[in-house]
Every structure is written in C-alpha cells, then in structure tokens.
Amino acid sequence: MTSVSDAPPAFNGRAIAAIYRFEMARTLRTPLQSVVSPVLSTSLYFVVFGAAIGSRMQEIDGIAYGAFIVPGLIMLTLLTQSIANASFAIYFPKFTGTIYELLSAPVAWWEVVLGYVGAAATKSVVLGLIILLTATFFVPLRIEHPFWMLLFLVLTAVTFSLFGVIIGIWADGFERLQVVPLLVVTPLAFLGGSFYSIDMLPPLWRTVALFNPVVYLISGFRWSFFGVADVGVGVSLGMTLAFLLVCIVATGWIFRTGYRLKN
Amino acid sequence: MPAMSPIISVSGLSKTYASGFQALKTVDLEIRQGEIFALLGPNGAGKTTLISIICGLVNPSTGTVKADGHDIVTDYRAARAKIGLVPQELTTDAFETVRATVSFSRGLFGKRKDPDLVERVLKDLSLWDKRDTQIRRLSGGMKRRVMIAKALAHEPRILFLDEPTAGVDVELRQDMWQLVRRLRESGVTIILTTHYIEEAEEMADRVGVISKGEIILVEDKTELMRKLGRKQLTLSLQAPLAALPESLAGYDLILAAGGDEIVFTYDTKAERTGITALLQALGEAGIRFRDLNTSQSSLEDIFVSLVRGRS
Ligand SMILES: Nc1ncnc2c1ncn2[C@@H]1O[C@H](COP(=O)(O)OP(=O)(O)OP(=O)(O)O)[C@@H](O)[C@H]1O
Ligand SMILES: [Mg+2]
Secondary structure: OOOOOOOOOOOOHHHHHHHHHHHHHHHHHOHHHHHHHHHHHHHHHHHHHHHHHHHHOOOEOOEOHHHHHHHHHHHHHHHHHHHHHHHHHHHHHHHHOOHHHHHHOOOOHHHHHHHHHHHHHHHHHHHHHHHHHHHHOOOOOOOOOHHHHHHHHHHHHHHHHHHHHHHHHHOOOHHHHHHHHHHHHHHHHHHHHHOOOHHHOOHHHHHHHOOOHHHHHHHHHHHHHHOOOOOOHHHHHHHHHHHHHHHHHHHHHHHHHOOOOOO | OOOOOEEEEEEEEEEEOOOOOEEEEEEEEEEEOOOEEEEEOOOOOOHHHHHHHHHOOOOOOEEEEEEOOEEOOOOHHHHHHOEEEEOOOOOOOOOOEHHHHHHHHHHHOOOOOOHHHHHHHHHHOOOHHHOOOEHHHOOHHHHHHHHHHHHHOOOOOEEEEEOOOOOOOHHHHHHHHHHHHHHHHOOOEEEEEEOOHHHHHHHOOEEEEEEOOEEEEEEEHHHHHHHHOEEEEEEEEOOOOOOOOHHHOOOOEEEEHHHOEEEEEEEOOOOOOOHHHHHHHHHHOOOOEEEEEEEEOOHHHHHHHHHHHHO
C-alpha cells in the first residue's frame, strides 16, 4: 500500500475536521429540525411576549419591552441548542456503538471534543444570528457593542456545547439526555432574566437569582446590545469564563479516565 | 517461517470488568509480522475483550501491549495509526452514504483525502455500485463490508477482524477470504476470531486457542495439522476384555466401550505406524476382532478436548 508514513502527527487536525464536517452534514440533512423549528418557536415568543404582552408593558431601563427580551431569547436558544446538539452528537455514537471508531482512532480526547464542540457551537451561533435577524423584523434593535455581543455569543455557545458533551457522556439513556436540559437549564434560563430585569425582583429573590449562572450570561449579553446590565459586564465575562473552565476540566477528567466510555 | 520481530506483543495482560468479572487472566501473546493469526475460542472466552484492549476500546487492568513497537497507551497515536478494526457487532451510521463514511474513517485516522484509494477499497469489496447509497438501505452483509472498508480506509498494517463471517453467506465468505489473502500478500498482518474451525484451518498461518480468559495453545497451523495427522484405529472385539494383556503394554491403546473395543492411536506421518505389529501381537494374545475402522481427529476435536480439559 502507498503513502504509509511512519510517524503520525502529534496533532490530528484531519480528525477534527472529519468530525466537524460529519456533524455539520448531519445538521444540513435535517434543516427542519435544526434551523426552522428554533426560529419558529422564537418568533412565537416575539408574537406573544413582544407584540401581545409587550404592548401593555412599560419600558425597562428605557428599552421597549419587545427589544428588551431579544438578548434573553437568543441566549435561551443558544443554551438549549448548544446542549441539545452536543449531547446528542456524543450520545448517539455511544447508543449505536459507532463510538468504537472514535476510541480506536489516533485522536486525543480534546481533538474529539474540539470537533464536536466546534460543530455544535457553530450551529448555535448561526442560529443565534438567524434569530437576531428574525427579531429585527419584529422590533427596532440597536447593538452598542457588536464585538462584545459576538464574544458573548461564541463563549456561551462553546461553554454550553462542552456542557452538552458532558451530559452526552453521562447519559445512559434518552431520558437522562433530556432531563438536565429540561429540568435544570430551561428553568434557569427562564428565571435568569430572559423576560425581565432581575432588578424588578423583590430584594430576597434578587439575591437568590444571583446564584443562577444564566443571569450573568444574559446580563452581559444584554449589555452588549443596550449598554445596561443587571450586574457588571466584567463579572458576567468572569462567570462565563469560569464556567467554561469548569467544563474543560470536567471533560478532560472524563476522557482521561475513560469514564462511561471505556469499560 | 523466518524469525521476525513481533508486530504485536501482549504481555501480562489481564482484564477485570467493573462488574468484577475477570474476562482475561494473564495473557501473553506475540503476533508475527505479515501472518494471519486465528484466535479460536468458545463464546465468552475473551476474544473480543482481548481485541478491544489492543485497539483502545477497553482499558486493560494490568499488562502492556505494543503494536509495531509502540505502546498502545503511552504512544497510542503511533500504535493506533497502524491498526484497523472490524468489530464483531454491526455498528454503522445510518444516514451517511457509503463513500462518505469511508472517507470519514480515513480523516479520523489523520490521513490525507484520497478518493482513488477509497474507490479501490470500495471496488475490492464490491461496494462501488452502492457508493452513494445511505448505509441504512444496505443489507446486513453489505453493512459488514462497509465496516471492513472503513477499517481499511487508512491503510492499516494490522487488521483485526472480530468474527468477520458471522451471519455472512457462503459467497461473501469466499470474497472475504480472498480479500484477506490479498491483504496478507500486500504485507498486512491479520488477526481474526472465528467459531468456524475450517476457516482457521484454511486461512491461518497460526492458531491460538483461548478459553476462559487464558490462551491455552498457540501453534503453527502446519504443526497443528501434523498433530491432526494422528489417527485412531478402533477394533471391535468378538469377546469383551476385562483388561489389556501385558504383552500389549508397548502400544498406545485404550480399552473402550466396556471392554468391547480397543482404540489404537498412531501417527500417519511416522515411518512405521505400528499397525502390522499390533495386529500380530493381538493375534498372539488370542484376541479376535469382528470389525475395525479408522478415524482422524479434526482441529475441532482437538479444540473441544482442549477446552473440555480445562473445565
Ligand atoms: N462490559 C462488560 N462488563 C462485564 N463483563 C463483560 C463485559 N464485556 C464482556 N464481558 C464478559 O467477559 C467475558 C468475555 O467476553 P468477550 O466478549 O471477550 O468474549 P468472546 O470470546 O468475544 O465471546 P463471543 O465468541 O461470544 O464473541 C464474557 O463472559 C462476557 O460476559
Ligand atoms: Mg466476541
């Protein structure tokens, strides 16, 4: 056989690319489920909260209610889609058994994760931008800090895709795959200020809300749009990076020990 | 076969699963470069466990494995780059096309895109017509061929086939053996497991028998076949014997069927089988027989007696 080079590269970029392309192809095969349905459900939020209820709401921090909820809605989609995409992507090969190939290939765990997280995060970011575009049809929007907006978008997508990878490895059935997003992430996202400013809460609940990590994500993201925030933008960025770090460390531990991947 | 450095060396390998079950006791095994090695063993013997450890799917409990000189744990990239695996279970993607999934495998192993090579592999496996078909639309036998194509996509030097012919029809089985021979000719070392002893007999250069997590025999097939050269002569006696007379002590005899039969084991390849002398000695001892027949033990018999002997 030809071209059998002896020393394999210390970095398997082709494997990352192969996994990334595989995952992107999977999305493009199911555009209805991947793109249309999140866009549709977000549009419904705009119609219900923005137009119907929003018209009876006063402005928050000088921002029309319809516009105020846009960053929160994008975050909501970003969180749920990143987790859903990445956890499914890693769980499915485990479920069908095709993971044997990943385990037998000359790839490091972080290369595998990079492929999956890269694809899941790409999808969420694109989706977030599509929703942003959709939103401009419903409400007038301004983005004061576009760079920070993109940074928060990408950081959040990456962080929660990693979180999704962890869930996908931990899950040993479809139920477990659903349980964390449904019972933990969605409530945290709803209570994290997607539809209100936590300053509107009574003092006690405001303190409780500060334990919700999603508050920091939404607050920072909203600041990048309107320049107003519930908490300082530095704190938001710090919390996002901290959560990213926790996810990286946890993923590293999982792969090094072979937890739930190798017997 | 000339002495060559082993392409795979397994030493002191054991595996205890999380359930506490010890699937491998202490396995030491060397696979020679370029050979076809057949691993035979009953269900649950540990064949898949052994292969899974070598290929990186299962963590070993103790011991080390080197593939082409590279430790499979500390130097896993180099080791795995050499190895292709076709697992026992049919596990494929569903919605990808045949060509896409084979190209994916090549990328995963860090190899440059090579459409010509993928085409060759698919043609070798009679999958070229199905190249743009989604895998879920293929028959079981075709899916197995897809798995072989995936394993070959990165041009491995060592190929593991875990029961490649289970659930495969006669024609495909023939195709597969032809492919295996071609691969061997191109220098690929092949390790396969099978329940079909004829397959090991026909294909392998060496045969290893594993039972209850232990390798109980590794032998050149020709050597094994020489052992197979042993035949048994069964003499049905006219009158049953209580014991064999002293005068026959020099022969490899067993009194069987409650004294009705004498079984003589001899080597067909030996200079003299000793049959003439035995018959003469029997006549002198006054033992008469009414019938006789000979039988040859097969690899299967040896295999069964080896495995039984352990339990
Ligand atoms: N993940 C696991 N956890 C616990 N025990 C296991 C696991 N995988 C395999 N075993 C046990 O280890 C033993 C060896 O299994 P293995 O699959 O290696 O056998 P095998 O020789 O390949 O059998 P077969 O011919 O049926 O494929 C069996 O008793 C099996 O039940
Ligand atoms: Mg097996």
